[in-house]
Amino acid sequence: MGERRQRPSLLPHATAAVKQLADATALLLLCSFIVVNRSLIVLKLPPGEPRGGFEVPIAVPALGVLVNAAMIVARVTSSTAGGRALAIAGAIIGGIVLLHFIVGRRT
Numbered sequence: 364m365g366e367r368r369q370r371p372s373l374l375p376h377a378t379a380a381v382k383q384l385a386d387a388t389a390l391l392l393l394c395s396f397i398v399v400n401r402s403l404i405v406l407k408l409p410p411g412e413p414r415g416g417f418e419v420p421i422a423v424p425a426l427g428v429l430v431n432a433a434m435i436v437a438r439v440t441s442s443t444a445g446g447r448a449l450a451i452a453g454a455i456i457g458g459i460v461l462l463h464f465i466v467g468r469r470t
Contacts, residue, residue: 386448390438391455393431400427
């Protein structure tokens with residue numbers, strides 16, 4: 364009788380792809396936190412802005428920007444983070460910026 368050949372498993376490739384996508388998603392989430400905190404800083408800066416019902420010292424969003432930026436740097440420079448995750452996140456951000464300029468210019 365002939366030997367049975369095992370088919371190669373796709374599982375290692377699938378789990379690697381999911382991990383890279385998860386790493387890219389984490390980077391994008393940290394980037395969105397930076398955008399939100401930076402927006403809060405911009406909204407608080409104009410003088411004469413009426414006080415709202417909930418006020419946060421400007422140091423809180425500034426610290427949020429710094430901490431999230433540090434977390435992005437730590438994640439990108441760590442040995443476990445793949446360069447492919449960074450490339451995926453960069454491509455998504457680049458696509459968003461490109462769409463903004465294409466669609467935003469028409470309206």
